[in-house]
Amino acid sequence: MMWTALGQCTKRVNKPSPQQGSCVSKVILSVVLTSLLTGAAPPSSGPLAPEPGSLLQTQPARLSAEDQRRFNDFVDLLKEQNTPKARRTGARELLDAGWPQAVEVLLDVLQNEKDPMAQMAVIEVIAESDKPDAVFIQPLIRLLGSKDDRMRDAAADALARYNNGGVVGRLSRLARGQEQPVTDLAMRVAAIRALSQVSDRKEAMEVLVELLGDPNPEIRVRSAQAVGDAAGVEFSTDVGAIKKWWQVDQSRSDLGRSRDRYLVKIKQNRGLQKRLEAVQTILVATLRKLYLRMPEAQKTDTLLEYLQDPMPEVRLLGLELVNALLTDRKKVPEPVLMRVRSMIPDTSARVRREVALTLRDLRDVTDAKRLLSQYGLETDSTVRAAMLNALGRLGDPEAISVMIDALSSDDKQIVAEGAMGLAVLGQEGHVPAEQLTPAIKPLTICYRKLAASDQLLREQMLEAMARIADPQFRPIFVDGLDTANEAPVRQAAARGIAALGKAENAQLLVDHLSDPDPGVRRTVVDALARIAKTDHLEALFGRLDARTESDTTVRTRAWEGIRQIVRSLPLAEQRRWIDTHLDPKLDKATAERYVELMTEIEKDLALATPPAPDLLKVREQLADGLTFAGQFAEAARVYRMVHESLSKSGAPEAWKVGLKLFGAQLQADRYDEAIALAETLTSPTDERQRDQLAAVLRDHLKDLLKANEPDRAIVVLKLVGGRYGPRWKRSFDELQQQAETVRREQDIAAVRRCLTQLRGDAMEVDRARQQIRTLGLRAVRPLAEELKALLMSPEAAPGRETQILDLLKLVVPDWNAYSDQADKAAKLRALEKLPSELPTEGG
16 A cells, blocks of 8 residues: 555656655655564565575585576576676575585675675575575675675674584684784674674673773774674663673573574564665665656755755765766755755764765865864764865865874774875875975884785875875885785885886886786886986887787887887987887887887978978988888888989989889889889989889789789789880799789689588678679689589589589670580580680789
């Protein structure tokens, strides 16, 4: 009935208003209350799933075909982009099945941080299991250290299902902060949550009571709450009352009744919480849709209503919509801004965190004072970290002392945000460098105290120090480059050295150009390029050799660094370095680098006033490089410029450049231009020049044949004709014969490929016919030979014969082909009437 009311309420929303949005909220909340009181789930959640069995059952290693299909379906449900409910179904079915393969999949998902939705589905299903397999204990304990609050809480709930495997002992050590590597505050809190749910075990409750005396105030508060939840009693923070209760409770000899009562209560609360979360999700989605459909005039009032809603989830929706305005670069109404600022001390830690991040994105420096006044009162570590993040961007110098204090926190996220906040204050110009001087020593001390296992925090602090770029950080950056550190740490250290900006630090980077990790080498090369001088060109040049450097990106970035350094030199020194290090004849890659530098030098000389006297020489060298780089059309263009200038001045070098231009035009397939140029280059009486041109032409034809391009060679030979006289006729005739032979062989191979394609599907047959049509008369001889061989074969193949006959008719439509009733002799006579020669134009 309640869900019918929700549908009716939603149908009335033609022009949504805040009141109508409230209607939906009230109806859904009514459904929540009804479902909580009656124990019934909302219709959208479906029937309650049966509790799964234990994974410890023995199953055969090989699955039947049907089980394998089911297994694949369940894995797809869990891992593909499905709804959370569908993912949980997949995880539950895998857990219930008890197959060893299923256990492996579930373990893999639990350890795959790249798919948190699948992780959450597996954790939640384990938390519903009566006897979860001990194999999941270690992954669940690791997930207590997740940065995601929901993930940590869910892992704690799942661990609470274990009555063996040493879980209580592990959780106790985590809660005390005794586990190695040292656990952070969030992980300790998650362990406390898990202990509260196994508080029927005496040793678990002993730890919670013990932690009431922990030096960390948040641990004390969380422990008191856990004891209260476990006892079903509201103790607040009255340590005396808790200890008094424990003195009585621990001495009882019969704990069965109270333990059962608590377990039932915990189980009921877990189920109710899940139902509440499901309905809250529906509520938030509905309110979001209502807001987006509203007229603009009504949105401000609705947004204010969301921000004032008693449910944290709705207030979070309001903040989400405010951030959407900022993302779209729309103005946030003043009443909304005032409301957001008033939410800094909100009762929900999640809301307080989002408020801090929203104020950060608003970039109003006056908000820094508001956050600073609340920071000292804040107890939630995630909120404090968000506040530090915001304070760095807001740029208030008064935040420096708070950030320095954050460096001594037990929480790694707070330390990281404090360090980065200091860096942002300086990098974005909010404060002068001297105001950050008091932070240099605390940053150094904090970094030196980090354990070797704190690689992520090391990386974050190095990034912050790199942005501050104080010379006192140099030893830390040097240590960070050590290969004992993980690759991201080494990369951050390299960026830090580059940020110091002094050439004398370049050698520190040179020593790490051969780092085993390609990502580090890329960063080192980039960093070196920023501060290196000419003394370091050789080190960078060594990274261009593929035999030394296997990573293409490293080679590319090394070249960028070289180019920057070389271009900073005087032009004469640039040319000397190029002549010494870049021989364009060596390989195409070297030629391309040569062309890149020579192109920039040519531009510099061309822009000089008056033009540089060696401009033509540089242009000729550039065209040479373009030729070796395979950029023949561009080479021809540059050669032409040089040739025209030399020809006008009557310089004797004009002939040599003209010969190069002739070769470049041939390579660029500009045959008409090349032949025309050859006519202008030589005089009828100069046999030596004609021989040189003919030699270039002959070499080009040989290259074409070597590259299996007979068609291009035949086109060139047709244009040449008898221009170079009887002395060269024999040579060119031989090349003509070679070209025709190669082309004939290619035609035969092409026809055979087409005949093979005729055995394929309709698309392949169509493709084959098109290729035969393209070959035209050149396909006649190979087709006729194939058909003749088929006719002479002792085995008849009428279908194949018809296919070839059809292809011949396709290219020789006027041919009088034989009939189906013709005998072999008649068929052979008909084949002899096919054209035996190609057209005189050569194809």
